[in-house]
Amino acid sequence: MKKPELLCPAGDFEKLKTAFRYGADACYMGVKSMSMRMKINDESGDVLEAALRLKNKLGKKIYLTMNIHAHETRLNFLDKELARLTELHEQGLDPDGILVSDAGLFQLIQKKCPWLELHVSTQANVLNSSAIAFWKKLGATRVVMGREVSARELEKIKANLKEQNIDVEIECFVHGAMCMAYSGRCLLSNFMAVRDANEGMCAHTCRWKYKMYLEEEERPGEFIPVEEDQDGTTMMSSKDMCMIEHLRDILPLELDSWKVEGRHKSIYYAAIVSKAYRQAIDLAMEEKPPTEELLELIESVNTRGYFTGFWYGKPGSEAQKYSDRQGDYNENFCFAGVIRNVTGDTMTVEVRNTLKKGDDLDIITPTDIIKLTLDEFKHGVTNEVVEVAHPGQKFCIKLKAIEGVEEGDILRKRLKKEDLVKNRIKVELKTKKLAS
Numbered sequence: 309m310k311k312p313e314l315l316c317p318a319g320d321f322e323k324l325k326t327a328f329r330y331g332a333d334a335c336y337m338g339v340k341s342m343s344m345r346m347k348i349n350d351e352s353g354d355v356l357e358a359a360l361r362l363k364n365k366l367g368k369k370i371y372l373t374m375n376i377h378a379h380e381t382r383l384n385f386l387d388k389e390l391a392r393l394t395e396l397h398e399q400g401l402d403p404d405g406i407l408v409s410d411a412g413l414f415q416l417i418q419k420k421c422p423w424l425e426l427h428v429s430t431q432a433n434v435l436n437s438s439a440i441a442f443w444k445k446l447g448a449t450r451v452v453m454g455r456e457v458s459a460r461e462l463e464k465i466k467a468n469l470k471e472q473n474i475d476v477e478i479e480c481f482v483h484g485a486m487c488m489a490y491s492g493r494c495l496l497s498n499f500m501a502v503r504d505a506n507e508g509m510c511a512h513t514c515r516w517k518y519k520m521y522l523e524e525e526e527r528p529g530e531f532i533p534v535e536e537d538q539d540g541t542t543m544m545s546s547k548d549m550c551m552i553e554h555l556r557d558i559l560p561l562e563l564d565s566w567k568v569e570g571r572h573k574s575i576y577y578a579a580i581v582s583k584a585y586r587q588a589i590d591l592a593m594e595e596k597p598p599t600e601e602l603l604e605l606i607e608s609v610n611t612r613g614y615f616t617g618f619w620y621g622k623p624g625s626e627a628q629k630y631s632d633r634q635g636d637y638n639e640n641f642c643f644a645g646v647i648r649n650v651t652g653d654t655m656t657v658e659v660r661n662t663l664k665k666g667d668d669l670d671i672i673t674p675t676d677i678i679k680l681t682l683d684e685f686k687h688g689v690t691n692e693v694v695e696v697a698h699p700g701q702k703f704c705i706k707l708k709a710i711e712g713v714e715e716g717d718i719l720r721k722r723l724k725k726e727d728l729v730k731n732r733i734k735v736e737l738k739t740k741k742l743a744s
């Protein structure tokens with residue numbers, strides 16, 4: 309059975325290093341002015357150069373996203389980005405593919421940088437074998453299928469491609485956020501937040517809470533509210549896709565790449581999803597299901613609730629998220645910190661969430677999960693013993709080193725009731741700020 313590539317998101321260099329470290333075979337990252345996640349990504353050419361050097365050193369792959377639907381003025385940015393890629397090419401540094409959805413950009417990149425492999429982004433909404441054949445004919449080496457294609461459809465698509473002798477790589481999403489429109493083809497975010505989803509700036513306005521009103525023709529201005537509950541309705545709000553328990557079902561499709569969504573998310577997410585899917589894929593190859601530990605791991609990131617997307621056909625109401633939880637926190641765990649240094653018998657932890665004496669932590673290494681109750685720890689600079697550490701300004705604490713723990717390992721905190729209440733308040737405030 310063909311082993312698919314595990315392709316993970318990398319919103320910046322740190323996330324890239326984390327995803328590779330935790331098991332990703334390949335990562336996708338943005339080109340600043342041309343990517344669907346343009347608000348993050350590299351600020352300078354040095355980051356891209358470092359990223360390409362790193363993937364070469366590790367024998368991994370990087371795909372660069374240039375998958376916006378470009379207005380005419382955006383074409384000016386393309387030349388700059390291509391000049392930069394040409395300079396890197398001359399140094400022997402090339403990405404392994406460029407993700408494009410706009411036919412105009414596809415054509416221009418092909419003309420100006422013919423050595424670059426072109427992948428058709430999910431934003432092109434490819435749903436059938438004829439569309440794949442079309443892009444292949446134009447020179448694409450890989451097509452990322454729309455998330456709306458089911459496993460049964462993929463089976464037919466693969467058979468049709470084989471029959472026509474069309475050899476092109478197929479990539480599919482197996483995990484991550486969904487979109488109520490066809491992958492970003494939506495103007496809701498432009499309308500509500502003046503942020504264009506088609507240019508990489510979606511504000512996820514479909515997830516906001518909305519109140520609906522009826523207005524009777526004869527009584528203009530009298531609005532009758534239609535409410536699902538006291539929080540309004542989140543009728544456009546989709547749960548997240550998660551296929552970790554179903555990988556053995558889709559292995560026979562012999563897809564080339566299984567993709568995880570989430571370049572906006574934290575290094576904690578990058579570590580957890582890369583580790584969970586790495587191990588789940590390796591187990592699936594041995595025809596084994598994911599372990600309970602892996603299922604708990606994938607549940608320990610912030611999620612809006614999981615479902616299987618369109619893999620088993622068109623989803624119904626189970627795909628929607630009706631509860632008031634906004635999905636910005638997890639009920640059981642939170643990201644606690646990153647191991648920044650291990651020297652002798654001391655390890656330094658960059659604090660990412662308030663930590664205090666007695667907290668129950670898990671150190672997640674690429675191969676292990678080590679439990680720890682926070683006992684004595686010191687201020688990272690003054691070396692004074694402290695009982696509470698708050699995140700901010702890369703604040704660090706020092707702890708006794710633990711065997712097997714290395715720089716780059718991630719810590720999560722098991723939440724207690726009082727932490728959960730604080731997190732709920734934080735989310736409420738954030739939601740109000742976004743909506744105002």
Ligand code: SF4
Pocket residue numbers: 486487488489491492493494495496497505510511512513514515
């Ligand atoms: S606002 Fe929602 S539906 Fe629109 S592009 Fe963003 S995620 Fe998709």
